[in-house]
Amino acid sequence: MFRLLLSAALMLTLGSAPALADETVGCPAYLDHDLPKLHSRDSINLCELAAGKPMLVVNTASFCGFTGQFEGLEALHQRYAKQGLVVVGFASDDFNQEADTEEEAADICFKNFGVTFTMIAPGPVTGPNATPLFAHINQQSKQPRWNFTKYVLNENGEVLESFASSVDPDAQPIKQAIESVLQR
Numbered sequence: 221m222f223r224l225l226l227s228a229a230l231m232l233t234l235g236s237a238p239a240l241a242d243e244t245v246g247c248p249a250y251l252d253h254d255l256p257k258l259h260s261r262d263s264i265n266l267c268e269l270a271a272g273k274p275m276l277v278v279n280t281a282s283f284c285g286f287t288g289q290f291e292g293l294e295a296l297h298q299r300y301a302k303q304g305l306v307v308v309g310f311a312s313d314d315f316n317q318e319a320d321t322e323e324e325a326a327d328i329c330f331k332n333f334g335v336t337f338t339m340i341a342p343g344p345v346t347g348p349n350a351t352p353l354f355a356h357i358n359q360q361s362k363q364p365r366w367n368f369t370k371y372v373l374n375e376n377g378e379v380l381e382s383f384a385s386s387v388d389p390d391a392q393p394i395k396q397a398i399e400s401v402l403q404r
Contacts, residue, residue: 247271248377250356258311258339259326266353269338270306272375274401276394277357279345280309281367282319282328284385289368290333292389296398297337303402307337310354312345315367372397374404 247267254263278293290309297307311318311325319325322341329335345354346363354363357371360379370383372394381397388394 248356250352250377253352255343255351256341258309258329258341259322260341264338264340266308270308273304273306274375274398274404275371275373275377276305276307276398277353277371277373278307278309279312279314279354279364279367279369280329280339281312281315281317282325284315284317284367286366286368286385287328288333289389290329290335294333294335294337296389296394300398300402301337305398305402308353309335309337309339310345310351311339311342312364312367313342314344314346314364317367318342370394372401374401 251266251271254265256263276296281287293307293309319328329339343351345351350358356377357379361371361382366385368385370387372380374380380401383394
């Protein structure tokens with residue numbers, strides 16, 4: 221450590237600035253990935269979006285009996301975003317209920333249900349090929365058994381609670397879990 225400080229001080233003295241530290245040093249590996257946004261040319265790095273923030277992470281599907289939960293998830297996003305909650309939906313076809321195209325999935329999310337929270341393009345949320353965030357979640361909790369499984373993570377990425385598909389986003393236990401991570 222002393223050598224590193226001495227080296228930086230020497231470089232400043234000689235007029236050349238040291239290389240900037242890697243901006244992702246404080247970002248956990250499970251978030252440090254660029255993921256494509258749903259039906260977009262844009263991608264998002266979850267570190268930039270959510271590092272150090274509490275999250276509500278949900279695996280979604282376009283043609284599922286629980287698809288109507290997008291409305292409740294959007295309501296949670298609108299209610300808690302200003303307090304620091306990051307809601308992220310991961311479109312997934314792990315249970316064979318995703319739309320055939322990303323355009324169709326996007327229409328369902330964005331047009332039919334008015335989703336404004338971050339939606340990630342379809343990818344796996346279970347098994348050995350799960351996206352890095354879901355692999356991290358699955359190590360701490362049960363992996364999704366169906367669409368619209370909801371996970372509340374604290375600012376350190378620890379799964380505080382998980383909720384089955386049948387638990388509506390506006391259910392009191394979900395709100396309590398969210399509020400508990402926001403009060404830290």
